[in-house]
Amino acid sequence: MIDMSILFDHWDMFLQGFGNTLKASLLALIGSFLLGTLMAVFRIAPVRPLNWLGTAYVEFIRNIPLILVVFVFFVGLPAIGIRLESFVAGTLGLTVYTAAFIAETIRAGILAVSKGQTEAARSSGLTYVQTMRYVVLPQAIKIVIPPMGNQFINLVKNSSVLGVIAGLDLMYFGDLISADTFVTFDVYIFVAVFYLILTLPLSLLVGYLERRLARAR
Amino acid sequence: MDFIGAYAPSHLTFLLEGFWVTLQVAFLSIALSFVVSVIVGVIRYARIPVLSQVLATAVELVRNLPLLLIIFFTYFALPEIGIKLDKFYAAILALVIFESAMISEIVRSGLNSIEKGQIEAARSSGLTYMQTLWHVVLPQALRRMVPPMVSQFISLLKDTSLAVVIALPELMNHAQIINGRNVNYVIPTFLLVAVMYFVVNYALSIISKRLENRHA
Amino acid sequence: MKKSVWKKVTGLGLVLMLGASVLAGCGAGKTSEGASQGGQAASGAAAGTVAKIxxxxKFVVGVKYDLNLFGLKDPATGNVEGFDIDIAKAIAKKVLGDENKIExxxxxxxxxxxxxxxxExxxxxxxxxxxxxRKKEVDFSDIYFMAGQSLLVKKDSPINGLKDLQKGMKVVTAxxxxSAKNIRxxxxxxxVLEFExxxxxxxxxxxGQGDALTTDNALLYGMAKQDPNYRVTEETFTEEPYGIAINKGDAEFVKTVNDLLKEMKDNGEYDKIYEKWIGEKPKK
Structure with a gap:
């Protein structure tokens, strides 16, 4: 059976890693929500240069690997004199990467609100910003919640790249424990369980919300 | 920053060599996970007892784990139970496990999107369940799956870079070796590497859009 | 360990099996450059490495690719060179009569x-x-190199040894x-921050993600040679005897390697390799 003593002997390391994984995921979620919303607005705003900027950001970031983005923050920025701690570099990398996906999610949500409604709101005298604020966004948010949940699950999983840059997360400590004890199988199972504690409930919740939304339509 | 030093011919060929490995791993993983996903997706769609539930659980577990952990697992932990793979195959196995869990969900929802009326019509015209699945449901469903599947393939191609942790000599690994030579190479190298991934992935996404429009 | 394994994994294991069997099926008909003898190798059991080689x-040997002086891959030529490689070549020559029959x-x-x-x-x-x-995991040959742990720091760093390492400083290693255990x-x-x-x-x-890098001085000299902005501190604070690791229980191969090492030390070949890479004669 699984050797539980590995878990108890390194309990503080697992716990610290778990805490940091959660912290990195939450911080990156907030950051990428803000940045992603901004980029989504750029993409649909009636201003050409902003459209280009938003599109360029989303298309470029979506098509390159996360670990590359993280490496840019970790070893690229120091090359031009900006030094960030592993955890900070990793979390920023996650934020920048995830923002591109969240931007797409939010844009899709906004576009899903029918054009007719927008036009009706505009013709009834609301400004573009008011239309967005009072008509489109409240509806879009409801549509966007389940896919945002999926993005958060991805974020928790993707935060494991912090392990590669010594970001003190769950993956880092798990990997460290397995390297030091020569016990790989059991340690990785424990690491998996810790990730599942975060992701499984989220995944079930997202499934529930998706079904509810589907029924509401 | 030293663009000229970073883009020395020997470095460029070194990066291309890495990219070749990346493409090989990606291509093999895409082909294999497509096959596995269709099988898993169909089994779950057909609700074959026991097997279907077991696969559902497995998919749910794998989908919720980081790919990085699965890579570590196939490379470092599987040997403990007697499955020995070198890093090339360990990386492919990890990618196939992870992406199959993701793609089989695409397959399943693609199958579910086919109207029940069609199936009933096919059955009542004398086709067996398997024939209906094979000739009626699957071809239509596959067409609908193309866009989400291609975007998952793009993810897969990007995800091959995680094999840098087991020192698979792919693009990211080779980039880091060059970066190790001189700090001034770091940004130019990353820039070039980003462009390499971007070109292939963007081309894939354009092809996907074309296909989507043609079928629409 | 092996018996209880399937109890550990339920769903995950099934997916693994599925994936593995698909892979095995496709890998069988193909001889790509990545293919190894992994499939037929018997772990633990002393299958007789000499006979296998x-x-x-061909002698298949695991070496580092990122360590100047010991094992470094040159992106330009694709060659891997260093002290460890020369020792590997000597073994290939001893067993197979040709130092180039190595992978x-x-x-x-x-x-x-x-x-x-x-x-593998x-x-x-x-x-x-x-x-x-490690001796519980693998067998070792006689010592073929004596190193000691030290620190690599920026040229103008105030750090000259362990005593200068203060609270809040970061030391990086692999x-x-x-090295990681020792420095702790x-x-x-x-x-201590550990990387792949x-x-x-x-x-x-x-x-700039750390104040010092710690590992054996032999490796640090290689890094300092690569980038002259860095220097190795004088002090060594451990003894690090290097050995060649061989699968457990293969006494024949261990003896072959030990005989060879002795031979090389006697006939001066070892000294030559040592001087070629380290730049000085080995201390007796």
Missing amino acids: KERG LKEVTSKTRIPMLKNG IDAIIATMTVTEE KGST EKAPDVE NYAEAFTALKA
């Missing part, structure tokens, strides 16, 4: 023991310190190395 006509595989401090156990490689010659803990014991106040390998660790140091 002879049958294959090098990259290992890191973390991957090398699993790879040896996998049967015949031996590890990768600046590997002989420790009691995962799975003895000897400088408990510093923060020494190349990543050195990149992190250069990026």
